[in-house]
Amino acid sequence: MTPTINIPRLDLLHYTQGTTDQRHQFSKEIGKAFNETGFVTIANHGMDKALIDELYAVVEAFFALPEVTKLKYEIPGLAGQRGYTSRGKEKAKDATVPDLKEFWQRGQDDNPAVNELPRFDEITGEVYRRLESAGRELLKAIAVYLDLPEDYFEGKVHQGNSILRAIHYFPIDEPDSLPDDAVRAGAHEDINLITLLIGASADGLEVLTREGTWYPVKAHGEDIVVNVGDMLQRLTNNKLKSTTHRVVNPPREQMKTSRYSVPFFLHPKADMSLAVLESCIGADNPKAYTDITAGDYLDERLRAIGLKM
Template identity: 85%
Template sequence: MSIINIPRLDLNDYTQGTAQQRHQFSQAIGKAFNETGFVIIANHGMDKTLIDLLYETVKAFFALPESTKLKYEIPGLAGQRGYTSKGKEKAKDAKVPDLKEFWQRGQDENPVVDELPSFDEVTGEVYRRLETAGRELLKAIAAYLCLEETYFEEKVIQGNSILRAIHYFPIDDPDSLPEDAVRAGAHEDINLITLLIGASADGLEVLTRDGTWYPVKAHGEDIVVNVGDMLQRLTNNKLKSTTHRVVNPPREMMKISRFSVPFFLHPKADMSLAALDFCIDAGHPKAYADVTAGEYLDERLREIGLKM
């Protein structure tokens, strides 16, 4: 099996640590994001009680009748708020949709689930805590890049971040699936960074530099954090948006649901993703055209089938 640098870091070392601990944290996260694009983070502000309540609430929503869930599917929003039903999203260049349905909430204008009074409150609290943790992680990344620590702050406060609750639904007859159908096809995330709160089952895998797939597992209340395409573009590939996927379980486990809740930290739509000047040199020529975060998001939503 490939050796891959996915360190476990304590966010308290950065938010409450000494100058030396803060420096070590920013260097460690930068090194991992440069090599593999993934880290595991402890002490991120989410406790076990809230995580358990989140998953209990999310499972209750997806257990609602299909007709009830469809009330919250909002045409014209490209899945950016409310419910997105089965068969809608696919990985870029994939031939078939992922085996999932999901719910997304943002900063505001979120539909309220009448059937579950606690749903909006619980997902809102999780959103706020993960946004806070994400902003601290971006400060550490800015320090690693020798930028002002607050470089990302004005760009992400009241940005387009999304909390996504995913249900990888049961498959009673795996033989009926298209040949390439998987829970989440190989892809890279669109945003700056993603914070993933565990999952109810294994399945997340990262593509290593030698072309093999490596399983990523967070333990207890740890979260998995990875680089998205926007941060990769901004740093001209210095920080890696690594390809990852969620594989199907063994056949006998396909009848069991899998739940997952990632937080996609997005900036405001007008943030420029033009590569930072100091990330461009003779050995690293500019790799991407200049676009804004909003323009890039629009492009990617079309590629994955959520926007026409």
């Protein structure tokens, strides 16, 4: 039996430019979905098809560069938070083998310029800015759902430690030689507050339902997929769900093809407290987490996934 799962499609303009009733309904619907499954799809997020198409073009061009060229941009000591991270480095928490991917990350500043592809920096920078803006609006709606001041997250995330990650799930030329549990992205939960995913060049994203089955997630057209991260789950004492998800390997006949994906991980500033909100603690929901800052929690998780020693 196919599991029922609430991943609604919401229009961000209903919150940013809508009536009072539309704004209230948007907040209610995103909160309900984040409480039940941790995932929504969002339309009218501020990026047009032309920008998305060029983003994927420059991302594909970067990963097509010779390995020796890409390795120039792998920066020791940064735990993959800027520049290039080669294959075999990152794994899902508790996994025994690394994911089948390589990636590039950019943040607010100190991003290495890709000299071989002048448009790469311009396009990824523009996408970063637009997704950061959309993410801040989504956090306003979430704050309202949580009965917090609408701007509760603003000072905590504006110019925060958010990351835009361009991922290349490389072709698998010899699938029989892989370990049995080697996949493009092992089952995991995201670290941050919320993640905004700009489509992908192929299917593969799946979420784990409450019934313990895997459900494929597909965006409609240029919609983005948005999900809760562990920081937001922690802050809300599990009221909002950081749902386990993965990227599965393609069918055998498609193993030799690439898959590209570009998620935006919205992180707060390092000094934000992730202490559970008092309003999310009750007799039937006791405090589940110890107090920690976002920076310390990120550091802890980067070690768990193999990016930091």
